[in-house]
Amino acid sequence: MKPPRRTSSATHKLSQRWLLLLLVLHTAVSHAEVQFEAVPGVDIKAGVRAGFAAVTMLNANLGLGQVDFLTRERHGDPSWAEIDIQPYLGFTSRDGWYGDVSVVGAQTFFDGDAAAFTRAGDGGVDIETALLGWRSDLASNDAEQLVIDLSLGRQTLDIGDGFLIDDGNFDLRHDGGVWLVPRQAFQRSLVARLDYRQWHSDLFFLEADPDSDEPALAGGNFEFQLTRGGHAGLLYLHILDTDTPRLFGVREGMNVLSARINDVRLEALPQLGWWGEATRQFGDGRFGRIDASAWYAEAVYHFEHLPWQPRLSYRYAWFSGDAHPHDHTRRDFDPLFYGFDKRSWGTWFQGEVTGGWLLFNNNQRNHLVHLATNPRADVTVGLIGGRFSLVENNYRGVPVSNRHFGDELNLYTDWTISKYVLLSAAYGVMFPGEAAVQGVGDDETFHLFEMGLYFTF
Secondary structure, eight states: OOOOOOOHHHHHHHHHHHHHHHHHHHHTGGGOOEEEEEETTEEEEEEEEEEEEEEEEESGGGGTOOBOTTTOOBOSOOEEEEEEEEEEEEEEETTSEEEEEEEEEEEEEETOOTTOSSOTTOEEEEEEEEEEEEETTTTOOOTTSOEEEEEEEEBOOOOTTSSSBSOOOOOOGGGOOTTTOOOOOBSEEEEEEEEETTEEEEEEEEEOOGGGTOOEEEEEEEEEEOTTSOEEEEEEEEEEEOOSOSSSOOOTTEEEEEEEEEEEEETTEEEEEEEEEEEEEEEEETTEEEEEEEEEEEEEEEOTTSTTOOEEEEEEEEEOOOSSTTSSEEOSOOOTBOOSOSSSTTSSSOSTTIIIIIOOSSSEEEEEEEEEEEEETTEEEEEEEEEEEOSSSEETTEEOSOOEEEEEEEEEEEEEEETTEEEEEEEEEEEEOHHHHHHHSOOOOEEEEEEEEEEEO
């Protein structure tokens, strides 16, 4: 049964309450983050992060409007707003102990998003991080020593540029704020980090939230920092257990082996950075076999001596699909816990329309061209063009006769208004190909307008 929506009057009262709170926080920006020493040898840090987003769509889902991902109910083109706030408190002691606790509240207003991941009135308050750790070098500046960092609790972990592990919470339905993604911590974790000269490693146990079928996984990440910047890395993980698959398919028993390079520069051409990752997923579990893979290669050229310092990149990305989606072997790539555009717009949400609402890093091949500039030190402007195709002739199990899914353009800007305030805005337009028309069921051009305002103090 579909949960009831809040009445418009209730939503209006919630809107007033949250907007008033945001206004109060905005007036407090001048106070910034507070740091003090309450106990000798212990430094305390406290602050607040907050965000506001507004999104509107024209011809959402290629003309179908809002389509509930669970019930398949359809409504008109959605427009919605989100707000989140996250106060935090942390400490660091001179004998190596540290800790952090934060609480996150988020709310979705008006129509909810295009897939009804969150709807009008969805939202709540939860603990985001609650961790305790010890780091061996907090009392030393010796860069040659082995540094050991142990932490446990609710915390974030990001590996590489977020291709596989970055966000441990799906921000679904009752959470609110699916666009702002304020919740990112894994609900249970134990992480050991080791650093020695150019070597870094993470050994981890993680458990993601129930909206991701509550997978528990263990593994290790190993990196070598290169002399001219960037790193080469190797990741292995095994998914120990999951709930019965609901949204993400077969995961239990999955082994993941992944090799990557991030921003590797060659001495002969230091302006050119190379990125890439190749991943293999395999194994057997309670719910079936797994046999999937993905890879990407990207080159980024930095025109450092030109006005506005433009950066131009090209990426080819390939994610396996499943030609036989109803047998007992999963062949479509599982994107796991990829991050919210850690490097820049379009990092792993590839296309604000396509990557946000239609294709989710499986059964697709992409060509992406990205141009970014800085007309001022506090402003970034970028343009992204993408061409998307399916690997197998089906879209979420719906057979299609043509693999061209669509083409997309994104125009975005980031303006750092002050040290405490960031404004981001983007326009995206997706022109559907025949695969999208057949798979989704309509053929209109999909337009998206979005804005985010972020406070950190």
